[in-house]
Amino acid sequence: MTRARWSLGLVGVAVGCYGGWLLLTRQTAADLVSAGQWLVGGVVLHDLVLAPLVIVLVAVAGRLTPRSLRAPAAVLLVVVGSVTLLAVPVLGGFGRRADNPSLLDRDYTTGWLLLVGVLVVLAAVGSAVQLWRRVDGADPGR
Amino acid sequence: MSPRAPAPEDFPSRLRSPAVTSRVGVWLGITFGVCFLTGLVSHYAQLPQQPVPFPANPAWGYRVTQGLHVISGAAAVPLLLVKLWTVYPRLFLRPPRRARALMVEAAERGSVGVLVASAVFLLATGLVNMTAWYPWEFSFRTTHYALAWAAVGALVLHVAVKLPRIRLALGADLDDRSLDRASATEPGVLTRRGLLRTTWLAAGVAVVATAGNSVGWLRDVSVLAVRSSDGPQGLPVTKSAAAAGVLETATDPAYRLEVEHAGRTLALALEELRAMPQTTETLPIACVEGWSENAEWTGVQLRTLMDLVGAPAGSAVGFESLQQSGPFRTSVLPAGFADDDRTLVALRLNGEPLSIDHGYPARLIAPNRPGVRQTKWLARVVSA
Numbered sequence: 001m002t003r004a005r006w007s008l009g010l011v012g013v014a015v016g017c018y019g020g021w022l023l024l025t026r027q028t029a030a031d032l033v034s035a036g037q038w039l040v041g042g043v044v045l046h047d048l049v050l051a052p053l054v055i056v057l058v059a060v061a062g063r064l065t066p067r068s069l070r071a072p073a074a075v076l077l078v079v080v081g082s083v084t085l086l087a088v089p090v091l092g093g094f095g096r097r098a099d100n101p102s103l104l105d106r107d108y109t110t111g112w113l114l115l116v117g118v119l120v121v122l123a124a125v126g127s128a129v130q131l132w133r134r135v136d137g138a139d140p141g142r
Numbered sequence: 143m144s145p146r147a148p149a150p151e152d153f154p155s156r157l158r159s160p161a162v163t164s165r166v167g168v169w170l171g172i173t174f175g176v177c178f179l180t181g182l183v184s185h186y187a188q189l190p191q192q193p194v195p196f197p198a199n200p201a202w203g204y205r206v207t208q209g210l211h212v213i214s215g216a217a218a219v220p221l222l223l224v225k226l227w228t229v230y231p232r233l234f235l236r237p238p239r240r241a242r243a244l245m246v247e248a249a250e251r252g253s254v255g256v257l258v259a260s261a262v263f264l265l266a267t268g269l270v271n272m273t274a275w276y277p278w279e280f281s282f283r284t285t286h287y288a289l290a291w292a293a294v295g296a297l298v299l300h301v302a303v304k305l306p307r308i309r310l311a312l313g314a315d316l317d318d319r320s321l322d323r324a325s326a327t328e329p330g331v332l333t334r335r336g337l338l339r340t341t342w343l344a345a346g347v348a349v350v351a352t353a354g355n356s357v358g359w360l361r362d363v364s365v366l367a368v369r370s371s372d373g374p375q376g377l378p379v380t381k382s383a384a385a386a387g388v389l390e391t392a393t394d395p396a397y398r399l400e401v402e403h404a405g406r407t408l409a410l411a412l413e414e415l416r417a418m419p420q421t422t423e424t425l426p427i428a429c430v431e432g433w434s435e436n437a438e439w440t441g442v443q444l445r446t447l448m449d450l451v452g453a454p455a456g457s458a459v460g461f462e463s464l465q466q467s468g469p470f471r472t473s474v475l476p477a478g479f480a481d482d483d484r485t486l487v488a489l490r491l492n493g494e495p496l497s498i499d500h501g502y503p504a505r506l507i508a509p510n511r512p513g514v515r516q517t518k519w520l521a522r523v524v525s526a
Contacts, residue, residue, distance in 0.1 A: 009302035016256065016295025022288035027280060034279035035263075039289075042262030043255070051230050062331070070331040078337075079344040082220035086269060086348055087366045095275030099384035100499075102373030103274055111365025115351060 054081070068131065072123040080116055087112060150323055153231035157330035157337050160321040163228040164311035166341055170225055171297065173218040174261070178294050180211035184430060185287055187512050190458070190474035198482045201509035205428035208512070209356030212432030215268050216352045220344035222261060224337070231323065250303060257296035260289045272368050272431045274380075355433040369433050374497040377437050380429050380513065381470075383498040388519045391464040392502055399487070399504055403453035403525040412503045415489060418442045423484045429513040439507045441488035444480055444523075453525030455481045460524040461506050461517040473515040479508045480525075487520060 023035065057077070065073050089095065091112060096104045187196050187204060197203070238244050264286060271282050301308065311321055316334050319326075332340065354364025354371065361371055369378045383389050391397070398409035421443050428434035444459065453459075459480040465471045479485055485508040489496060496502040501518030508516065 005302045005305055008305075009299050012253075012295045012297070012299030012302055014295070015298060016253075016292050019260075019288050019291030019293070019295055022291060023285065026284045026288065031280040031285075035285050035289075038267065038278060038280075039259045039263050042266055043259045046226060046258070046262060047230075047233060051227070054227070071336065074331045075336075075340045075343070078220065078224065078340045079347055082223050082344045083348050083351060083366070085223070086216060086219045086352070089270045089273040089275055090366050090368060092275075093273075094277070095270075095273035097274065097382075097385070099382040100274075100379050102369055102378040103380075104368060105370050105372065106365065106367065108366060115347075115365055119347070 050085075068127070072127040075126075076119060076123050079119055083115070084112070148234045149236070150231040150234055151325040152234070154325055154328040155330045156319065156322065156326050156328060157332065157334060158228045158231055158323075158326055159319070159334065160307055160311040161314065161316050161318060162334055162337060163225060164308050165316070165338055166221055166225045166228065167308070168312070169342075169345070170218060170221040171301070173214040173221060174293065174297060176214040177211055177218070177264070178290055180207040180214070181287070181290055183207045184211065184512060187510075188515060190476075192476055195476055195478045196510070198479050198484075198509045201484065202426050202428075203510045204512055205356070205426045205434040208428050208430060208432055209353075209434060212268070212272065212356065213349055213353050215265055216348045217345040218261075219265055219269075220341060220348055222265065224341045224344070226258070231326075253296050253299050253303070256292060257300055260293035260296065263289050264293055274431075355431075356428075358435075368431070371433065371435055374499050375437075375491045375494055377427065377435050377491065377500060378429075378433055379499045380431065381468075381518075383502075383519070386463070386465045386468065386519065388464045389498070391521075392498055392519050397503055399520055400522040401447050401451050401524075402522060403448070403451040406451050408451055412489070415442055415487070415504060418446060420489075421483075421486060423486060423507070423509075425484060425507055425509055427507070427513050427516060428511075434513075438492050439486055439488040440490035440493075441486040441504065441507075443483060444475075444485045444487055444506075444508075445483065447487060447523060448480070448525055451525065457526045460522075460526065461520060462522040462524070463517050464519040464521045470514050470517070473506070473517045475506065475508060475511075475515075479511060482509060484509050487523065 090108045093104050351366040354361040354367035355369055373379050401408045420440050422440045424438050426434050426436045456477050458477050459475045461473050463471050487504050488507045491500055504520045505518040506516050
């Protein structure tokens with residue numbers, strides 16, 4: 001490692017340690033246990049649940065989907081999957097309160113369905129255009 | 143087939159390549175950098191004593207930084223997921239046998255562990271907190287702030303460790319395979335370019351679907367935004383009067399606003415406040431949760447009230463709410479804001495008397511301030 005990299009690395013360690021110190025010195029033990037659960041829980045949920053689930057999904061869908069549909073299906077998986085994960089708090093509406101109608105004030109299920117619908121149509125149009133181009137370009141008679 | 147732990151060889155896709163990882167990583171780093179800097183701005187703006195005074199101009203500054211904060215966070219979700227997908231096989235690398243190599247490996251994995259855990263934590267708790275859902279014991283503010291430092295530190299260390307590989311990967315063609323694992327030989331369903339474009343698309347959709355909170359013209363297409371930016375008098379509410387427990391005290395005819403300086407106290411009835419010279423200002427209210435909205439506020443200039451009790455310019459002003467508890471019951475307005483002509487004790491909003499959820503009978507509104515410090519249901523105003 002060059003000197004610049006060592007310096008950068010040490011800056012990283014120092015900044016990270018400052019974060020650790022902030023975390024450990026500003027809260028009660030019970031708060032820290034809860035924060036620890038969320039920290040570990042996030043990694044466990046990703047590494048042992050979400051990632052394997054995606055692998056299984058891709059394997060199963062790969063068998064069931066015709067070759068020409070696999071690319072648009074993969075695009076949809078990435079876009080819809082990540083946006084849906086991001087929308088779990090609004091779709092679940094867990095924070096909704098009777099005294100504050102301005103919070104979570106949309107019909108999120110309909111919105112989500114609409115969004116997925118638009119993306120499916122776009123993916124279908126996109127792959128149709130690509131298919132048409134390929135057929136067109138491969139035609140030696142032109 | 144007997145069950146065994148997966149190995150990197152079990153992931154043959156050519157898409158799980160440093161060529162993809164590094165390119166997604168650059169944008170992930172940018173989104174985290176924006177989140178970190180805008181987060182620091184927000185925490186600094188909330189300090190009661192600021193070594194360098196936070197500026198009152200532009201009035202929409204905090205609105206922009208806090209909007210950027212939540213927008214970058216939304217964009218980071220697909221970026222992080224794709225990046226983790228490309229490096230997932232590395233989770234199953236067998237540890238080296240030699241003690242020295244093992245220690246190096248453990249240190250690197252430890253730092254990556256801190257990075258992944260804090261990154262997932264920041265995005266997850268940020269998204270959950272925005273919806274006023276608090277399924278945890280810890281203080282969101284303290285923990286989100288501390289782990290932001292931890293994440294950025296781990297990120298800088300990670301970049302330092304990986305720098306030669308990052309440079310090689312970014313310098314080479316996207317389809318170059320010299321940095322790939324030997325077992326990553328299978329062509330994917332998408333090309334690498336296709337996967338990258340899909341990732342940018344996902345980040346874009348995540349932004350458009352949620353940004354209506356802070357970007358007005360996206361309101362109609364932001365189907366997953368926490369708020370439609372509507373509410374009483376056309377403005378959303380973060381904490382209602384009922385939640386703050388002020389329904390009775392705020393509507394009590396005996397209500398008086400106490401204005402205080404150096405032992406001198408004035409108790410002003412709402413009618414007296416209304417009889418004073420009124421000023422109208424268009425100022426945004428920008429919540430730490432990322433939503434923001436412009437509104438027309440009418441009320442008494444804070445300066446006018448301060449003059450009544452002989453409080454000099456250049457000092458901070460403390461505000462107390464009718465609220466009996468809660469971390470935002472009081473706030474301190476630094477001198478630069480207290481002296482600003484646009485800073486009002488507002489009585490009216492968008493042409494009507496303040497609705498109770500917006501702070502009736504009187505609330506503080508100042509330019510370029512975090513919404514949570516724009517104290518509602520004012521009970522006392524004290525000049526230092």
